[in-house]
Amino acid sequence: MSDDKGWAEYYQATANRPPRRTLMEALARFEPAAAPRFAVDLGCGDGRDTIELLRRGWSVLAIDGEPAAIERLKARPDLPVGAALACLCLRFEDAAWPKADLVNASFSLPLCAPDRLGDLWARIVASLKPGGRFAGQLYGERDGWAGRPGTTHMTRAAVERLLRDLHVELFEEEESDATTPRGKPKHWHIFHIVARR
Secondary structure, three states: OOOHHHHHHHHHHHOOOOOOHHHHHHHHOOOOOOOOOEEEEEOOOOOHHHHHHHHOOOEEEEEEOOHHHHHHHHHOOOOOOOOOEEEEEOOHHHOOOOOEEEEEEOOOHHHOOHHHHHHHHHHHHHHEEEEEEEEEEEEEOOOOOOOOOOOOEEOHHHHHHHOOOOEEEEEEEEEEEEEOOOOOEEEEEEEEEEEEO
């Protein structure tokens, strides 16, 4: 989906979907806090996860390389009034962000090229405050999109090595035949992750 039309179709197909389960699992593990917490949403898309964070009173930096994603997020009718939202239109591999309580990357990290994932992952882990969490997905080597240029697919052992410096709270491996949001058949091989620093 490297063209604007492809992303527009994706946003249309996924409009009004609820926040991702990995985000909800991570949020359920945070203790109540006196001050607002801060989250970074990498590859925020049109904001299904960002909106949930804002609704709960979090401050959010939403990052996406597609201008249409940021435009759609800012135009959402369910964007809370006075929300503490900042947006950055930049590929997340090139972005910098401050220390965070949560780095959320729902289905976005597989879109990072393999030669850049190591550096990006190191920045994600380094940016987590003590007790901070990562929530998101990585794709396995049997995924139907494995081998596409610019995408990362990993073995289970490689994912486990990536997580070695974090306390893993949720690790689920999914493998199924289904369709993409745009209705195309696909074999999915996904690791769903919540991990705490």
